[in-house]
Amino acid sequence: MRVPDCQDWLMFHKIDMVEIKEGALFVADAHYPHHGHEFMHLLHKIEIGEIITPQLFLMGDIFDLLFGHNKYIQSFSYKAISLLQKLSHKIEIHYFEGNHDFCLKNVFPDMTVYSRDEQPITMKLGNKKASLSHGDKYQTGFGYGAYCKLLRNKFTLNILKPFQKNIINYQTGRLSTKTICRKMPDFGKKAEAIMSHYKDADLIIEGHFHQAMKLGKYISLPSLACQKEIAIVKNGDIVFVNLH
Numbered sequence: 001m002r003v004p005d006c007q008d009w010l011m012f013h014k015i016d017m018v019e020i021k022e023g024a025l026f027v028a029d030a031h032y033p034h035h036g037h038e039f040m041h042l043l044h045k046i047e048i049g050e051i052i053t054p055q056l057f058l059m060g061d062i063f064d065l066l067f068g069h070n071k072y073i074q075s076f077s078y079k080a081i082s083l084l085q086k087l088s089h090k091i092e093i094h095y096f097e098g099n100h101d102f103c104l105k106n107v108f109p110d111m112t113v114y115s116r117d118e119q120p121i122t123m124k125l126g127n128k129k130a131s132l133s134h135g136d137k138y139q140t141g142f143g144y145g146a147y148c149k150l151l152r153n154k155f156t157l158n159i160l161k162p163f164q165k166n167i168i169n170y171q172t173g174r175l176s177t178k179t180i181c182r183k184m185p186d187f188g189k190k191a192e193a194i195m196s197h198y199k200d201a202d203l204i205i206e207g208h209f210h211q212a213m214k215l216g217k218y219i220s221l222p223s224l225a226c227q228k229e230i231a232i233v234k235n236g237d238i239v240f241v242n243l244h
């Protein structure tokens with residue numbers, strides 16, 4: 001008989017639907033470090049045991065600009081990255097990449113990281129089937145799938161090297177002053193359009209829009225940067241809580 005190896009373990013976990021546990025925390029759109037320090041405070045509280053959770057869901061755009069295969073960009077968020085790496089040894093963390101933070105599988109090897117292509121992911125919440133994703137799947141992005149491939153390519157990396165600091169400095173400056181908190185007046189319609197892609201799900205949990213709204217089976221998670229709120233599973237239900 002063959003001894004099970006790491007690959008088998010991965011396969012098993014891919015097939016087995018993840019169960020969202022009571023007390024699980026959902027953090028979305030912190031846009032760290034440009035839009036407040038709540039994310040760092042939250043991680044710290046988890047580290048010292050002031051907040052206890054069995055499971056942490058990072059729903060994308062946690063960092064305002066972060067991607068793998070680039071040391072310079074990681075230097076801006078070094079403390080948060082190393083604390084997250086540390087926490088990932090102690091608790092179960094699921095990271096859904098967003099449009100601001102991607103190519104992170106190597107940065108966070110002890111988390112389950114879902115690329116945009118892999119999302120949405122179906123999980124169980126009690127007897128409900130929940131579809132989870134960052135939330136920009138049915139919108140036109142700037143093609144970061146291709147970007148991700150480019151970043152992994154040694155040839156492109158070498159060509160970009162002399163310019164990368166300038167590019168990143170420019171983007172960081174632009175993002176840090178960007179207005180990211182807006183109430184979307186027609187959000188009901190948008191939610192309807194998104195829901196039409198999920199005939200099969202009982203619940204759709206997404207970040208990205210920063211709306212902090214529940215519309216039928218659609219949950220637009222609060223943005224930690226905008227509402228200063230996260231979501232928590234309480235009595236099998238997803239509720240929004242203020243961190244202050």
Ligand SMILES: [Mn+2]
Nearest residue numbers: 061098099208
């Ligand atoms: Mn987003």
